[in-house]
Amino acid sequence: MEAVMFRRILHANDGSEHAFHALSFAIAMAKQNNAELHMICVEEIDYMPEFIEEVREETGTAAxxxxxxxxxxxxxxxxxxxxxxxxxxxxxxVRDIVDLVIKIKADLLVIGATGHSALYERLIGSRADRIVQLATCPVLVVK
Structure with a gap:
């Protein structure tokens, strides 16, 4: 059987220590597979913006x-x-991470098991779980 080869790896990072721990794994996997490494950071918009200027403003804040x-x-x-x-x-x-997996044709997605919002995860459910369900490639969830 041929070894699995990852050509393009995506890592999602929210700035938490869990995310940086997952990044260490993503870097090691990229090095081992001589793969391209991408990282996405998503500034959450918790409302529906009415104007494109609001989206641009949020994107500037995220940067x-x-x-x-x-x-x-x-x-x-x-x-x-x-x-x-x-x-x-x-x-x-969740949506933007899954969309980028498709856009860049990622072979592997590496995420941390938990992020900043432990309260949200206890109340609503884990974003990691949703990403695992929706991603079109294998997902490595790092604890």
Whole structure:
């Protein structure tokens, strides 16, 4: 049987320590498979914007909020000599992560088991669970 080869790996990062732990796995997998590594950060929009300007404003906020996350992630990737392609969007985390898997044709999605919102996860259910259900590629959930 031929070994599974990952050509394009996507990692979702919300800035939490769980996410950075998952990033370490994603970097190792990218290095082992000589794969392209992408990272998505989603600034959640918890309302329906009426105007495109509101979306642009939220996206600008997301870029600023995730600036230090991206810097830290790039630094970790560079230490392993891995180029990191970053995607920062404002929207709905589950949908936008799953959409990017399709758009970039990811062979593997690497996510942390929990993120910032432990209360949300206890009340509504885990985003990780939803992503695993909806993703079109294998998902590695890192504890």
């Amino acid at each position: 600023r909020r995730y600036h230090t996350v991206i810097q830290r992630a790039r630094s970790l990737a560079e230490q392993s000599r891995i180029e990191l392609h970053t995607h920062v969007v404002a929207g709905h985390p």
